[in-house]
Amino acid sequence: xxxxxxxxxxxxxxxxxxxxxxxxxxxxxxxxxxxxxxxxxxxxxxxxxxxxxxxxxxxxxxxxxxxxxxxxxxxxxxxxxxxxxxxxxxxxxxxxxxxxxxxxxxxxxxxxxxxxxxxxxxxxxxxxxxxxxxxxxxxxxxxxxxxxxxxxxxxxxxxxxxxxxxxxxxxxxxxxxxxxxxxxxxxxx
Numbered sequence: 001x002x003x004x005x006x007x008x009x010x011x012x013x014x015x016x017x018x019x020x021x022x023x024x025x026x027x028x029x030x031x032x033x034x035x036x037x038x039x040x041x042x043x044x045x046x047x048x049x050x051x052x053x054x055x056x057x058x059x060x061x062x063x064x065x066x067x068x069x070x071x072x073x074x075x076x077x078x079x080x081x082x083x084x085x086x087x088x089x090x091x092x093x094x095x096x097x098x099x100x101x102x103x104x105x106x107x108x109x110x111x112x113x114x115x116x117x118x119x120x121x122x123x124x125x126x127x128x129x130x131x132x133x134x135x136x137x138x139x140x141x142x143x144x145x146x147x148x149x150x151x152x153x154x155x156x157x158x159x160x161x162x163x164x165x166x167x168x169x170x171x172x173x174x175x176x177x178x179x180x181x182x183x184x185x186x187x188x189x
Contacts, residue, residue: 042141
């Protein structure tokens with residue numbers, strides 16, 4: 001779903017929070033971006049993990065899928081307490097990397113292949129506010145050829161990433177997420 005509420009199929013839906021029903025007051029609102037292309041092998045890791053997250057049916061989690069991050073995704077962060085960016089990565093250690101990120105000036109702000117830091121920077125420039133704490137979950141991918149399926153190793157990485165992130169989504173607290181990132185980074189690779 002894009003920031004404008006339009007899916008790849010062209011159907012429109014209200015943007016998070018626009019249905020008139022408030023987000024649960026007792027839970028922070030989490031926006032999860034999952035991007036990639038399931039037709040390109042392991043590049044589908046982002047959308048596949050996002051589908052598992054959506055199946056949890058947490059009312060405080062807004063899931064947004066796209067082929068790539070775009071300028072408009074900065075608008076999806078309005079009212080969010082936490083943001084999670086999920087994608088396949090050739091640079092992440094197996095099975096995945098999880099770390100906090102923030103807006104970074106000087107990133108390219110084009111409509112093609114934006115980084116999470118660029119989306120956060122667009123939020124600062126357009127909305128004029130500090131973006132919510134944001135984390136990146138990069139799942140290790142190996143094969144990105146068109147027409148290939150998800151590789152065996154990538155499927156195991158997907159399972160491990162879901163087991164890691166599901167409890168974090170149950171307790172959407174930036175301090176807990178930071179602690180999880182610190183524990184993960186201190187583990188030997």
